[in-house]
Each structure stands twice: as structure tokens, then as C-alpha cells.
Amino acid sequence: MKLTWRRITAHTKHAFKIARSGSSVSDGGKAIERTIVSIEHDGIIGLGEAAPTPFYKQTLESVETALAKMQPLLGENPDDIEGIVARLLQTFDGDRAAVSAVDLALHDLWGKRAKKPIWQLYGYDRATIQPTSMTIGIDDIALLPQKVSEADGFDILKIKVGMPNDVETLTELRKLAPDKKIRVDANCGWEPSSLSERIAQVSQFDLELIEQPTTTHQFDALRDARKSSPVPLVADEDSAKPSDVEALAGVYDGINIKLSKCGGICEARKMIALARRLDMKIMLGCMVETSLGVSAAAQIASEVDYVDLDGHLLLADDPFTGLILEGGVVRPGDQPGLGVTEI
Ligand SMILES: [Mg+2]
Structure with a gap:
């Protein structure tokens, strides 16, 4: 399994704010950045998305810092998603947006290998x-x-x-x-x-x-x-x-x-x-x-x-x-x- 990631930018239709401070999106409220994680195995690629939240002290930087340390913890068996996620959470309990992106990519990979949707x-x-x-x-x-x-x-x-x-x-x-x-x-x-x-x-x-x-x-x-x-x-x-x-x-x-x-x-x-x-x-x-x-x-x-x-x-x-x-x-x-x- 090979873990990589990249950033993407998308835009909301409207600027919007919520009651809690510090949670409004940036760039006049319209541009958002997300980290897209790829996990490749035997030529098949699973994708996941990290949507970090300031409330949980997560940023794109903290997500990517965590991702940079995760490759050795993935192991050899992509089908053992629960085992991999449990292993990641032992070290990255505070980086759940990053763990989620990997969990999602592993699920996408699992479904693509099995040729079936996850549901x-x-x-x-x-x-x-x-x-x-x-x-x-x-x-x-x-x-x-x-x-x-x-x-x-x-x-x-x-x-x-x-x-x-x-x-x-x-x-x-x-x-x-x-x-x-x-x-x-x-x-x-x-x-x-x-x-x-x-x-x-x-x-x-x-x-x-x-x-x-x-x-x-x-x-x-x-x-x-x-x-x-x-x-x-x-x-x-x-x-x-x-x-x-x-x-x-x-x-x-x-x-x-x-x-x-x-x-x-x-x-x-x-x-x-x-x-x-x-x-x-x-x-x-x-x-x-x-x-x-x-x-x-x-x-x-x-x-x-x-x-x-x-x-x-x-x-x-x-x-x-x-x-x-x-x-x-x-x-x-x-x-x-x-x-x-x-x-
Ligand atoms: Mg809510």
C-alpha cells in the first residue's frame, strides 16, 4: 500500500458563518481547501477526504503532518481496515480528520477491489x-x-x-x-x-x-x-x-x-x-x-x-x-x- 495526498480547492455557493467563532470559511467565505488522500494497492487507488475543523484543533497542516507519519503503520493487508484504523488511532487520536481520510481511502479501495459499493x-x-x-x-x-x-x-x-x-x-x-x-x-x-x-x-x-x-x-x-x-x-x-x-x-x-x-x-x-x-x-x-x-x-x-x-x-x-x-x-x-x- 502506498499513501499519498494532495490539496484541492473548492468554493461554496454562499459565504456563511456560524455562531461559534473561528469556524467561518476563508477567502471571503467562499474558498475551501481539503486534503485528498490516495492509497494505492496492486494498481487500484482508493480515495479519501480530510475536512479538518478548527474546533478540534485540526488544520490542513496538522492533517498532512499526521499523514506523513502513517505509511509505516498501514501494514500489508488493505482488507484489515479496522485493524489499521485502530493502529493509527493509538498514535493519532487527536488527528481524527487525518485518520478518517485514510479510513475512507481504505474503504474506497476495499470496494473497488471487491467491485461493489460499500453500502x-x-x-x-x-x-x-x-x-x-x-x-x-x-x-x-x-x-x-x-x-x-x-x-x-x-x-x-x-x-x-x-x-x-x-x-x-x-x-x-x-x-x-x-x-x-x-x-x-x-x-x-x-x-x-x-x-x-x-x-x-x-x-x-x-x-x-x-x-x-x-x-x-x-x-x-x-x-x-x-x-x-x-x-x-x-x-x-x-x-x-x-x-x-x-x-x-x-x-x-x-x-x-x-x-x-x-x-x-x-x-x-x-x-x-x-x-x-x-x-x-x-x-x-x-x-x-x-x-x-x-x-x-x-x-x-x-x-x-x-x-x-x-x-x-x-x-x-x-x-x-x-x-x-x-x-x-x-x-x-x-x-x-x-x-x-x-x-
Ligand atoms: Mg453541529
Whole structure:
């Protein structure tokens, strides 16, 4: 196996910001860089994508520094993905975006060698995948009508909250989309001391779920607020990896799993199994990433309750193709591996 990587640049259709500082994308909010990993074995190449997040102290540089040390840990057997990922995590637990890119490339390689898509190799039924939510970026409230009309083909909208004008924004959004499901993501933006009030305030808008209301590890405040919350609370930043999940039972109603956060498909499948055992709901999300990264998530999307896989749909110039979008559902294709090809 030979591990190499390169950077690509893509552009989002719109600039967008979220409540948490330091997470807006660069270059006026429109250019994003990603690291694409290739693993070659017997002339077949598997591809994976790293979408590092500043919140987890990951950058393209930290991803590539980690990748530069991984070749000796890969071993000789590309089919032992779980073993390879476990080995990598012993050294690179804090570099899960990099581990995820390798996990994805190994899955792509596995599927291409077996000439089957990953969802099929895992025995998943892609016909049962739930519709995805479509993100409505926080902008001038005057732009909401345009944003909502652009999301016309989607029955579930997701909007970032945690701003002073949340109620105003949600009032307007509900007016524009009276029949759609609305998910909100506070991205750690609400104070634990006023959590119940904030939840009560937004609950009047008939929300499907609230993602990560507070900063991480505010478990007492969350446990209290959850007792009276009519809306399910879903951990995102609090549910980074499998070892986080157990402590979240009774604190949150569900967890949001993202491949680049947890370390790839192997770790995500562990989180799914854990959450199911703990009777928690499961959401599957993504970063702003190309169809390569999102297609990896789509392979396992039949196993979750809430799908939030719109990262590639936010791009103006997605360099990969192969994911299917029909009736608001993002489905993996029939092609082997992760099912995408570079344009
Ligand atoms: Mg989130």
C-alpha cells in the first residue's frame, strides 16, 4: 500500500458563518481547501477526504503532518481496515480528520477491489435512507426568502442559531416554510444558565431537534433542561468519538456523528452501535466537503435517524461526482467503493 495526498480547492455557493467563532470559511467565505488522500494497492487507488475543523484543533497542516507519519503503520493487508484504523488511532487520536481520510481511502479501495459499493458490502439498504436537511446560512435576515426558495427541493431545513436575533430569524423562517421540518444548531452558542429559557423560546417554532445548545461538557445544565424540553437535544461537539457516547445517555436524546470528527467509517459504525444500545437517536452529519467525503457518509446513512448530508450541495464546484440526490434524499450510487469519480 502506498499513501499519498494532495490539496484541492473548492468554493461554496454562499459565504456563511456560524455562531461559534473561528469556524467561518476563508477567502471571503467562499474558498475551501481539503486534503485528498490516495492509497494505492496492486494498481487500484482508493480515495479519501480530510475536512479538518478548527474546533478540534485540526488544520490542513496538522492533517498532512499526521499523514506523513502513517505509511509505516498501514501494514500489508488493505482488507484489515479496522485493524489499521485502530493502529493509527493509538498514535493519532487527536488527528481524527487525518485518520478518517485514510479510513475512507481504505474503504474506497476495499470496494473497488471487491467491485461493489460499500453500502452493499456492509449489507445496508440504501432505499431506507432518510431525507437530508438543507442548511440555511445565517445572513442578513432579508436574504432568508431567497435562501428558503433555493432549498425548495428539501423538506427539512437546518438553521444555525445562537445569535441575538434567533427569535426574529425563526419567526421569519417559519413564515416562509410553514410546513417544513426545522432543525436548529446552536453550535455551542447558548449559556448553560439560561438554557431552559432559550429552549422554550425556540420551541414555539415546532422544531424537529436542537443541536449542541451549549459549550461542551455542560451535562448538568443539559440534563435539567432536557426534562422540560419538548424538542430532542442532539450532541455534536460533545459526541466526537466512540468513547464520548456512553456519558451522553440521559444528557442528550441523540448524537450527531461526522466521519471527519470521529475518524472514519469504522469509528462511526462503533458510535452507531453504541447509541443504539443506549437507545439514543442518531444523526449523521458532515462538514462542508466534496462528494467524496459526503459519499462515504452516505454509504452508512441507512443506519441513522436524522441525515444531514448537504456539505457537497453547498459547493459551487464540487470536484467529485457520483452521489444521487432524489426527492431530498442523498443516496450513494452503484459504483464500487465510495462510488464517486473525479470530474
Ligand atoms: Mg453541529
